[in-house]
Amino acid sequence: MATYIVxxxxxxxxxxxxxxxxxxxxxxxHISSGDLFRESIKNxxxxxxxxxxxxxxxxLVPDDVTIAMVKDRIFRPDCKLGAxxxxxxxxxxxxxxxxxxxxEVGEDINVVPFITAPDEILIERLSGRWTCRANGHIYxxxxxxxxxxxxxxxxxxxxxxxxxxxxxxxKKRLRVYMEQTSxxxxxxxxxxLLVEIKGDQAIFKVTEDLIAALKKS
Ligand code: AMP
Numbered sequence: 001m002a003t004y005i006v007x008x009x010x011x012x013x014x015x016x017x018x019x020x021x022x023x024x025x026x027x028x029x030h031i032s033s034g035d036l037f038r039e040s041i042k043n044x045x046x047x048x049x050x051x052x053x054x055x056x057x058x059x060l061v062p063d064d065v066t067i068a069m070v071k072d073r074i075f076r077p078d079c080k081l082g083a084x085x086x087x088x089x090x091x092x093x094x095x096x097x098x099x100x101x102x103x104e105v106g107e108d109i110n111v112v113p114f115i116t117a118p119d120e121i122l123i124e125r126l127s128g129r130w131t132c133r134a135n136g137h138i139y140x141x142x143x144x145x146x147x148x149x150x151x152x153x154x155x156x157x158x159x160x161x162x163x164x165x166x167x168x169x170x171k172k173r174l175r176v177y178m179e180q181t182s183x184x185x186x187x188x189x190x191x192x193l194l195v196e197i198k199g200d201q202a203i204f205k206v207t208e209d210l211i212a213a214l215k216k217s
Pocket of ligand 1: 037055060086087173
């Protein structure tokens with residue numbers, strides 16, 4: 001049996017940072033739908049062009065293309081132990097799709113850590129966020145600065161500010177989260193999979209809470 005973890009929570013709550021840490025500690029693959037889209041944009045594929053037209057407005061990319069992209073990723077060899085899903089599912093249609101995909105191979109989602117933080121913190125985090133151009137490693141100008149300004153500690157590539165981390169787009173993303181993604185909270189709670197985690201703590205503390213939640217699942 002493989003392990004599948006869905007990290008749920010608003011943009012900026014630390015899903016990407018935590019998924020990266022957990023992936024290293026557990027050997028599970030880190031699948032970030034946002035990173036997959038950014039990769040397609042960098043490679044100027046048709047999917048990238050389509051995704052960019054939604055992403056720069058802070059809107060969700062349509063379900064059908066998003067689901068197809070994740071389906072193509074989730075059964076690759078590096079996912080043999082399972083995966084940490086970061087930013088997917090984001091709608092009820094996507095939640096049904098991932099469940100069906102996993103059920104088809106006799107698997108299911110094991111646990112859904114739901115990371116929370118007040119909106120002011122999310123806005124402050126996203127507007128101070130710096131992302132590595134090569135591999136999407138995440139930094140924050142105050143809370144988690146790189147050793148050398150503008151350079152990724154891990155792979156030495158340039159750090160940039162995401163176009164959709166501008167304050168106005170961030171506010172739109174938070175609204176979209178409330179309208180389209182937050183209904184998933186109740187669905188996963190009803191299935192007994194939800195574990196609430198406070199995201200407004202030190203990074204290592206959030207990781208500890210997540211590890212404890214995984215052990216219990
Ligand atoms: P993220 O990196 O998770 O903050 O995602 C950045 C942007 O990519 C989102 O604002 C959406 O435009 C798009 N995106 C990422 N994941 C999804 C998803 N599961 N469904 C639809 N759009 C997504």
